[in-house]
Amino acid sequence: MPPPGQDPRWETMGLVHDYLAAEFPLINKTLSLAKVNTYGLIYEWTGTNSSLKPYILAAHQDVVPVNPETVSTWTHPPYSGFFDGESIWGRGASDDKASLTAIMLTLETLIQKDWTPERTIVLAFGFDEEASGIYGAKYLGKALEETYGRDAFAFIVDEGGGFKDVYETIFATPGVAEKGHADIKLEVTSPGGHSSVPPVHTTIGYLASLITEFEKNPYPVELARDTVPYDNLVCMAAHSRDIPRSLKRAIFRSGHSNAALHRFEKDFVLQDKFYSSLVGTTQAVDIISGGVKSNALPESAFAIINHRINTLSFVNETAARDTQTITSLAESLGLTLKAFGEDVIPESFYATSHCSSQSSSTSSSKGHIELSLAFNHELEPAPRTPTSGKESKPWDFLSGTIKATYYSHRAQGIKTETTATDGDNVDFDPRNVDGNTDTKYYWNLTRHIFRYNHKNAAYGSEIATGVHTVNENIPLDHYLEIIRFFTTLNNECR
Structure with a gap:
């Protein structure tokens, strides 16, 4: 999609800006506002103590589109924002307008109450997070660094995890790391012609064989200590009240025995689709033409292979492994191969003794394979946010904020899916995020990035939230608790 100013579809973002100006007049009167690349928003509420580093509350204004063919299957119209007395329905209700409006409602209310921050608060709202943020957060990140400087912020809170029940224990799951990603284009070309005289393999046939080779050779899943996924498991073993004893023992034994670590990897991690996807680099063929x-x-024919890259790996390693996966097959099929600019199997390969049945003057390949980065949006795994040691003060503050929010919300007598009891406690399970948020453009601004917005998934929800699909909604109580989270955070961050 062309950038703002070159495509009229972006103009709907102007309506979002009009809404924010009308509904939050005190924010627009009190905070400064800078617009970046037309629709990116940076608000600043200047604090009274300039010696304290500011912090960023981030969200995104855009939503994924609604498939027109599914509109009739929605319980309420997808862009209505309908409130049925219990839940708010509509596209973006959960992702990510709940966070954005909760932030705005919090600040609007604080201004009404004559509250002023000691520490400067910065809001950063992108407008194309669902399309990789190339026009929104990418420009916001540059503007924030130019204005405030490198490593200028105490921390960033953006969309991400919430809290949920794991083995009868409530765990908050802030994202403190993100896997990398790369979309690899696998393209095959070969001579055309009339289909009445086909070769043994058409271009599509070659492509199908190559895709099969990829799927026969998934990336290895190797659990490593001192990684976020491993720390998740140790945290679960240490704090879950109802975890099976055999699982608990296996996790603890893996901490000091490599043999036990490999057994646990085989018996548990490889058997669990969710955990194996967190640990290893994944591959998925998502587009074909x-x-x-x-x-x-x-x-010609091509496929796009999406990779989510292990936090201990790199984009270049992923590219090299993809090349290695298909090189032998390409040779056996008689295809040349160019991978990421390098001629791995050149045409000259088939004009040598490798093709002994034909003279070198007439020998040639049957087609060509090219591997390349598909959209130039590849991303290395994110730096890990400190959660222990001398640099963990922002993590400690966030943990306290989450606990205070959870307990105070339930102390109000509000109907909730969870009720605090004498044995109820909130533990913390820092998570590795499979997807990538707008914060991928904010790495230079701080080491302390938290993908967390306090969404309630405890004990499951009776109504599916429908994120990115039909019937997206958020229960009102969940939304109120998100507002309470941002209120507590702002009140306590001094």
Whole structure:
């Protein structure tokens, strides 16, 4: 999609800005506002103590589109914001307008009560997070660094985890790391012609064989100590009240025995789709295209392979492994191979003794494979936010904020899905995030990035939230608790 100013579809973001100006007049009167690349928003509420580092509350204004074919299946119209007395329904109700409006409602209320911050508060709202943030957060990150400087912020809170029940224990799950990602384009070309005289393999046939080779060779899942996924498991073993004893023992034994670590990896991690996806680099063939007519041999076909990269790996390692995966097959099929700019199997390979049945003057390949980075949006794994030691003060503050929010919300006598009891406690399970938020453009601003907005998933929800699909909604009580979270955070961050 072309950038703002070159495509009229962006103009709907102007309506979002009009809404924010109308509904939050005190914010627009009290805070300074800078617009970045037309629709990115940076608000600043200047604190009274300039010696304290400011902090950022981030969210995104955009939502994923609604498939027109599904509109009739929604319980309430997808853009209505309908409130049925218990839940708010509509696209963005959970992702991510709940966070954005909770932040704005919190600050609007604090201004009404004549509250002023000691520490400067900065709001950063992107407008294309669902499309990788290339026009929104990417520009916001540069503008924030130019204005405030590198490592200028105490911490950043953006969309992400919430709290949930694990083995009868409530765990808050702030994201403190993110896997990297790379979209790899696998393209095959070969001579066309009439389909009445087909070769043994068409271009699409070659592509199918290559895709099968990828899926036969998934990335290894190797659990390593001192990683966020491993720390998740240790935390669960140490604090879950109802964890099976055998699982608890296996986790603790893995901490001091490599043999026990490998057994645990085999018996538990590899058997659990969720944990194995957190630990290893994943691959998924998500897009495929080829052919234009049923009686014409396709001259080209391609697939896009999405990778979420292990936090101990790199984009280059992923590219190298993909190349290695298909090199032998490419040779056996008689195809040349160019991978990320390098001729791995050049045409000259087939003009040598490798093709002994033909003279070198007539030998040639049957087609060509090219591996490349698909969209130039590849991303290395994110730096890990400190959660222990001398640099963990922001983590300690966030943990206290989460506990205070959880307990105070339940002390109000509000109907909730969870009720605090004498044995109820909130523990903390810092998480590795599979997806990437707008914070991927904010790494230079602080070492302390928390992907967390206090969404309630404890004991499950009776109504699915429908994020990115039909019937997206958020229960009112959950939304009120998010507001309470941001209120507590701002009140206590001094």
